[in-house]
Amino acid sequence: xxxxxxxxxGGIGKSTTSANLSAALSLMDLDIxxxxxxxxxxxxxMLMHGSFIPTVMDLVRTRGDAAISLSDIVxxxxxxxxxxxxxxxxxxxxxxxxxxxxxxQLLEKFGDLKGxxxxxxxxxxxxxxxxxxxxxxxxxxxxxxxxxxxxxxxxAANNICKAIKRLASRAKSKCRLAGVICNAKGEPRxxxxxxxxxxxxxxxxxxxxxxxxxxxxAELNKKTVIEYDPASAQAARYRSLAARVMENTxxxxxxxxxxxxxxxxxYRYI
Amino acid sequence: MTSNTSPTDISRFRxxxxxxxxxxxxxxxxxxxxxxxxxxxxHHNLSLLHATxxxxxxxxxxxxxxxxxSETDIIFGGxxxxxxxxxxxxxxxxxxVYVLSTCIIDTIGDDVCGVCAGDYGIPVxxxxxxxxxxxxxxxxxxxxxxxxxxxxxxSRKEAGxxxxxxxxxxxxxxxxxxxxxxxxxxxxxxxxxxxxxxxSLDQISLLGAGRLNILREPGLVPVGEYLRQRFGTPYxxxxxxxxxxxxxxxxxxxxxxxxxxxxxxxEEQSLQEEILNEFSDIRGTPVVFDQTPDxxxxxxxxxxxxxxxxxxxxxxxxxxxxxxxxxxxxxGIRRMLHRWRRAIHA
Numbered sequence: 001x002x003x004x005x006x007x008x009x010g011g012i013g014k015s016t017t018s019a020n021l022s023a024a025l026s027l028m029d030l031d032i033x034x035x036x037x038x039x040x041x042x043x044x045x046m047l048m049h050g051s052f053i054p055t056v057m058d059l060v061r062t063r064g065d066a067a068i069s070l071s072d073i074v075x076x077x078x079x080x081x082x083x084x085x086x087x088x089x090x091x092x093x094x095x096x097x098x099x100x101x102x103x104x105q106l107l108e109k110f111g112d113l114k115g116x117x118x119x120x121x122x123x124x125x126x127x128x129x130x131x132x133x134x135x136x137x138x139x140x141x142x143x144x145x146x147x148x149x150x151x152x153x154x155x156a157a158n159n160i161c162k163a164i165k166r167l168a169s170r171a172k173s174k175c176r177l178a179g180v181i182c183n184a185k186g187e188p189r190x191x192x193x194x195x196x197x198x199x200x201x202x203x204x205x206x207x208x209x210x211x212x213x214x215x216x217x218a219e220l221n222k223k224t225v226i227e228y229d230p231a232s233a234q235a236a237r238y239r240s241l242a243a244r245v246m247e248n249t250x251x252x253x254x255x256x257x258x259x260x261x262x263x264x265x266x267y268r269y270i
Numbered sequence: 271m272t273s274n275t276s277p278t279d280i281s282r283f284r285x286x287x288x289x290x291x292x293x294x295x296x297x298x299x300x301x302x303x304x305x306x307x308x309x310x311x312x313h314h315n316l317s318l319l320h321a322t323x324x325x326x327x328x329x330x331x332x333x334x335x336x337x338x339x340s341e342t343d344i345i346f347g348g349x350x351x352x353x354x355x356x357x358x359x360x361x362x363x364x365x366x367v368y369v370l371s372t373c374i375i376d377t378i379g380d381d382v383c384g385v386c387a388g389d390y391g392i393p394v395x396x397x398x399x400x401x402x403x404x405x406x407x408x409x410x411x412x413x414x415x416x417x418x419x420x421x422x423x424x425s426r427k428e429a430g431x432x433x434x435x436x437x438x439x440x441x442x443x444x445x446x447x448x449x450x451x452x453x454x455x456x457x458x459x460x461x462x463x464x465x466x467x468x469x470s471l472d473q474i475s476l477l478g479a480g481r482l483n484i485l486r487e488p489g490l491v492p493v494g495e496y497l498r499q500r501f502g503t504p505y506x507x508x509x510x511x512x513x514x515x516x517x518x519x520x521x522x523x524x525x526x527x528x529x530x531x532x533x534x535x536x537e538e539q540s541l542q543e544e545i546l547n548e549f550s551d552i553r554g555t556p557v558v559f560d561q562t563p564d565x566x567x568x569x570x571x572x573x574x575x576x577x578x579x580x581x582x583x584x585x586x587x588x589x590x591x592x593x594x595x596x597x598x599x600x601x602g603i604r605r606m607l608h609r610w611r612r613a614i615h616a
Binding site: 094 | 341347
């Protein structure tokens with residue numbers, strides 16, 4: 001079983017990438033579980049044809065965890081991909097990070113934290129120990145950073161490298177950096193920049209996903225690109241990403257950059 | 271973000287902020303304390319308060335209610351649970367509720383003051399007590415005294431003196447109070463209220479009428495300042511320690527209350543001489559302090575008494591170890607000298 005997590009700056013396209021990756025993996029005859037780890041709860045929406053599935057935390061809040069069954073929280077989407085949304089408290093109260101932990105524990109209790117691949121789609125940044133949870137305790141062992149060539153996006157990716165490096169130093173940790181996915185904004189020389197960033201942090205660029213209008217068209221039709229336009233070049237990119245994820249054996253402990261070095265790197269690609 | 275670090279000394283008087291606040295709020299007889307946090311915070315404190323109460327011959331179980339927070343409350347916020355607990359607490363036979371926060375509550379950011387501002391039919395008073403913010407036991411005491419003092423009305427000054435911030439958990443709390451009572455009685459001064467030690471809300475409402483506040487210890491100066499601003503009451507920063515310290519205390523109180531304390535000071539000095547004569551059997555004994563206390567006033571008071579008995583300090587092996595732990599006033603020194611005698615003759 002492969003357990004992978006996608007981390008990156010908010011709005012960079014983690015959920016789009018995750019959903020298309022899960023869809024592409026499912027077409028390789030693999031059993032896929034995608035867990036949205038963001039109170040925004042929109043990670044699995046395109047796999048579920050536009051519907052927001054009930055979140056685990058909403059059910060815990062309204063019913064209490066004792067009254068929840070597996071069928072209440074796991075929903076089957078495109079091509080059999082199993083979908084879970086952790087959800088969280090109302091913005092501004094409570095502890096969303098603890099909600100992520102409680103969701104994993106509930107899935108483990110049901111024995112359903114399983115499959116050929118589990119894809120954790122985690123919110124913007126590692127804001128606290130709770131959101132680092134997928135990287136801890138042996139859940140996600142392969143971390144993919146999703147970034148564009150924009151400095152702030154690289155900055156967030158570099159920060160996550162720091163978290164991985166820290167967690168990898170723990171005795172029983174299996175958490176490693178598996179690669180960088182460039183979800184491009186369409187800037188000039190963007191692929192070269194992200195490739196160099198990936199190498200500088202002791203990893204590699206696993207896929208370059210260009211900006212393409214088909215992504216917006218698919219979303220407006222409430223589908224992943226894989227389902228909406230399987231013949232498109234973009235769908236081929238996602239299938240290529242899926243194949244590389246399955247072949248990938250290069251797991252590294254990252255070497256995050258100093259902020260000056262990161263800015264200097266970005267400056268060279270203006 | 272707080273720049274305080276948590277205290278490294280975890281003795282009773284430096285420990286948890288919550289415990290400090292509870293050492294005050296559980297001494298209000300007709301009120302109940304609600305601890306907003308997991309059950310363990312209440313269990314631990316109940317055990318500690320009960321055990322230390324027994325040491326002082328108090329067998330009452332403190333009035334504590336826990337909101338009993340679960341993981342679900344932590345994830346979604348504990349405000350609703352607090353509201354329900356307060357409604358239930360207000361339905362008891364009490365006249366006020368004190369609400370004490372815990373570390374986890376200030377981590378997840380519950381609006382405790384907002385929930386306490388609701389209408390429960392009786393006063394519901396929040397006391398900030400999250401220990402991880404760097405506060406000590408003393409900060410908990412001060413926060414509780416300040417919060418409760420804020421509920422006492424402004425009133426016309428009367429003749430009595432307020433005793434502020436007794437260490438309710440200390441062994442000899444009553445003996446120390448009686449020593450202050452003795453000295454004030456000698457000066458012809460009456461005590462208005464003890465703020466607070468097994469107090470009722472009616473007694474607490476008289477807080478503003480005191481003409482002078484005598485603080486138990488200098489750590490209570492922030493409370494003394496608050497009371498000075500709220501009620502216009504001057505304060506003396508500490509109970510007296512040591513022989514000369516007690517004579518100075520008599521002078522300070524006399525001056526503050528406009529009474530002639532000369533005769534009382536002279537009589538006190540005679541009493542001190544009598545007491546030293548009682549202990550002439552240990553005069554000149556070679557000794558060493560068993561451990562150095564952490565406050566300079568205690569060291570000074572112990573060294574002063576040892577000097578008057580001409581005890582000889584040295585680093586030679588086999589010296590008798592005596593405790594440098596004076597209690598309040600002249601009789602506090604007497605009790606310490608009894609301990610010295612027992613150690614020397616052991």
